[in-house]
Every structure is written in C-alpha cells, then in structure tokens.
Amino acid sequence: MxxxxxxxxxxxxxxxxxxxxxxxxxxxxxxxxxxxxxxxxxxxxxxxxxxxxxxxxxxxxxxxxxxxxxxxxxxxxxxxxxxxxxxxxxxxxxxxxxxxxxxxxxxxxxxxxxxxxxxxxxxxxxxxxxxxxxxxxxxxxxxxxxxxxxxxxxxxxxxxGGPGTDPLAVLTAREREVLQCMVDGLDRPRIARQLRVSTNTVRSHTQNILAKLGVHSTLESVALALRHGVRGTRR
CATH class of the missing domain: 3.40.50.2300 (Response regulator)
Known part of the structure; x- marks a missing residue:
C-alpha cells in the first residue's frame, strides 16, 4: 500500500x-x-x-x-x-x-x-x-x-507442528545468547553491552547464526527462534 x-x-x-x-x-x-x-x-x-x-x-x-x-x-x-x-x-x-x-x-x-x-x-x-x-x-x-x-x-x-530436529542445536552457547538478545529486540551495540563483548564480536556471532540457521536476515533468525520455542525475556 x-x-x-x-x-x-x-x-x-x-x-x-x-x-x-x-x-x-x-x-x-x-x-x-x-x-x-x-x-x-x-x-x-x-x-x-x-x-x-x-x-x-x-x-x-x-x-x-x-x-x-x-x-x-x-x-x-x-x-x-x-x-x-x-x-x-x-x-x-x-x-x-x-x-x-x-x-x-x-x-x-x-x-x-x-x-x-x-x-x-x-x-x-x-x-x-x-x-x-x-x-x-x-x-x-x-x-x-x-x-x-x-x-x-x-x-x-x-x-x-510435530516434533523434529531442532535447528537451533547447531548454535554454540554464546550464539544462543546472542540469538536470545535478538529475540528480545536488542540491536548490536546493546547486545555487546549486555554480553560484555565488542560489537565486532557480536557481528561475527550474528553472521555465524545466520549461516548455521540457513537464513538471510535477523528477522528470519528471530522468526525461526520463536517458532522453535525461544521467547522474549524483556518486559
């Protein structure tokens, strides 16, 4: 429109x-x-x-x-x-x-x-x-x-909706933390502050997440995470 x-x-x-x-x-x-x-x-x-x-x-x-x-x-x-x-x-x-x-x-x-x-x-x-x-x-x-x-x-x-392979299983513990922050709506600088790492490190983790999940954007990775049970933690 x-x-x-x-x-x-x-x-x-x-x-x-x-x-x-x-x-x-x-x-x-x-x-x-x-x-x-x-x-x-x-x-x-x-x-x-x-x-x-x-x-x-x-x-x-x-x-x-x-x-x-x-x-x-x-x-x-x-x-x-x-x-x-x-x-x-x-x-x-x-x-x-x-x-x-x-x-x-x-x-x-x-x-x-x-x-x-x-x-x-x-x-x-x-x-x-x-x-x-x-x-x-x-x-x-x-x-x-x-x-x-x-x-x-x-x-x-x-x-x-049946059980199947969890696509998030390929992520490391740190990548899961970054993905959780993405689900919570945080941008890269705020993710870096929360996890006490550099923005370059967050960028690398994000690129790895997209590659491992076979998606092309943060939006798609968040959608996939929500579909497989990840829920927002911020109120």
Missing part, C-alpha cells in the same frame, strides 16, 4: 464516527509519512475510532498498556529486532487486541512464527486500503486473515 494510494483515498467528505462504539486502533510503524497517511485513511471509516499511532517500540508499549486497543496494525520490520517480540507483548498486556501485520516478508517461517506468537492477520504493504479495512474488521470479529497465496504454504506448517 503506497502513500499515493492512501492519499488518493483521502478525497471526499470525512464521515462522523460512532464515538465509543467504534473499533479502537493502534498503528505501529516507524515510517512516519506512511503511518500518518494510513491513520488519516482509516480514520475516515465510521467504525474505526480512535486511530492512534506509535512510531517507536516504547510508544507502542505505552499505548498498549494505556489504551488496550481492539486492533493493532503493526509493521513487521518495526523495532530493532522486528515486530515479533511486540506481538508477544500484545498477547501478554492486552490479550483481547487483535494483531494485523503489514509486511513485505513472505517467508513461511516468519508467517508461522507470527501466528504462533498471536498475530491474526498478515498482509503485504502493497495491499489496497479497502482490503486492509476488511482485514481489520475481520480480525476484530475473531477471524484470521491471510493472503490466499500464503495460506496454502502456511497451513501445512501450522497443522504439522
């Missing part, structure tokens, strides 16, 4: 909302221009009120505790370690909030990990605003929402 698409939807008269009967929303995205345009677009829907925005993980956590929104729309790349730790946090502090992830990521491991963490919707950022609104309403009703092209790939993984 591009900014042009959103801006085009802003024409016309803004309708009045239903007040307290509306679906309360939280948008969490560190791309301010996109987030503000999306906020304006969603605010035009009579049943989506209020629509709050968080630009940082700290703001999102504070809003969750204070507002307990009905639906959270979350950028998958939000935060240093990606959005999955925040999805878990939503489940803990506001379990009735439905989570819709907006993302460019289509890796099955990432989708499955997000669903197992508690997300109920997964949509690409290229989706049209009308489709996003339908997804938000569906998730608020308790439905799951996945693009058809992903559903067939994700369902076997969700339904399988």
């Amino acid at each position: 591009g900014v042009d698409d959103l801006s085009a939807d802003l024409s016309g008269t803004r309708r009045s909302g239903p007040g307290s009967d509306g679906v309360s929303m939280l948008l969490a995205d560190d791309h301010a221009l996109f987030a503000e345009a999306l906020q304006l677009r969603l605010s035009r829907e009579p049943d989506l009120r209020p629509v709050a925005v968080a630009y940082t993980v700290a703001q999102a956590r504070a809003r969750l505790v204070r507002d307990r929104p009905d639906v959270v729309v979350l950028d998958m790349a939000f935060g240093d370690g990606g959005a999955l730790p925040l999805v878990e946090h939503v489940r803990e502090v506001s379990p009735r909030s439905g989570v819709v992830l907006l993302t460019e990521v289509t890796a099955v491991d990432a989708v499955v990990a997000a669903l197992r963490c508690g997300a109920r919707g997964w949509l690409p950022k290229t989706v049209g605003s009308a489709e996003l609104v339908r997804a938000i309403r569906g998730v608020h009703r308790g439905e799951a929402w996945l693009p058809p092209e992903l559903l067939g790939r994700v369902l076997p993984e969700l339904l399988g």
Whole structure:
C-alpha cells in the first residue's frame, strides 16, 4: 500500500464516527509519512475510532498498556529486532487486541512464527486500503486473515507442528545468547553491552547464526527462534 494510494483515498467528505462504539486502533510503524497517511485513511471509516499511532517500540508499549486497543496494525520490520517480540507483548498486556501485520516478508517461517506468537492477520504493504479495512474488521470479529497465496504454504506448517530436529542445536552457547538478545529486540551495540563483548564480536556471532540457521536476515533468525520455542525475556 503506497502513500499515493492512501492519499488518493483521502478525497471526499470525512464521515462522523460512532464515538465509543467504534473499533479502537493502534498503528505501529516507524515510517512516519506512511503511518500518518494510513491513520488519516482509516480514520475516515465510521467504525474505526480512535486511530492512534506509535512510531517507536516504547510508544507502542505505552499505548498498549494505556489504551488496550481492539486492533493493532503493526509493521513487521518495526523495532530493532522486528515486530515479533511486540506481538508477544500484545498477547501478554492486552490479550483481547487483535494483531494485523503489514509486511513485505513472505517467508513461511516468519508467517508461522507470527501466528504462533498471536498475530491474526498478515498482509503485504502493497495491499489496497479497502482490503486492509476488511482485514481489520475481520480480525476484530475473531477471524484470521491471510493472503490466499500464503495460506496454502502456511497451513501445512501450522497443522504439522510435530516434533523434529531442532535447528537451533547447531548454535554454540554464546550464539544462543546472542540469538536470545535478538529475540528480545536488542540491536548490536546493546547486545555487546549486555554480553560484555565488542560489537565486532557480536557481528561475527550474528553472521555465524545466520549461516548455521540457513537464513538471510535477523528477522528470519528471530522468526525461526520463536517458532522453535525461544521467547522474549524483556518486559
């Protein structure tokens, strides 16, 4: 969903909302221009009120505790370690909030990990605003929402869920510590401080983790870790 698409939807008269009967929303995205345009677009829907925005993980956590929104729309790349730790946090502090992830990521491991963490919707950022609104309403009703092209790939993984080889077994104890820090959303300098090593050492460990797990990004490694039972430790 591009900014042009959103801006085009802003024409016309803004309708009045239903007040307290509306679906309360939280948008969490560190791309301010996109987030503000999306906020304006969603605010035009009579049943989506209020629509709050968080630009940082700290703001999102504070809003969750204070507002307990009905639906959270979350950028998958939000935060240093990606959005999955925040999805878990939503489940803990506001379990009735439905989570819709907006993302460019289509890796099955990432989708499955997000669903197992508690997300109920997964949509690409290229989706049209009308489709996003339908997804938000569906998730608020308790439905799951996945693009058809992903559903067939994700369902076997969700339904399988049987025991198998633990891919994390190839990691050393120190690499597991670094991976845990990544799941907790720490960036490299903060990992270095916590583990009392240099940032170059953290970089080397991170490269080893990606190579051993056969993934190409921190996001994918976090998704794989969450899928295999690693959970965030920061509150």
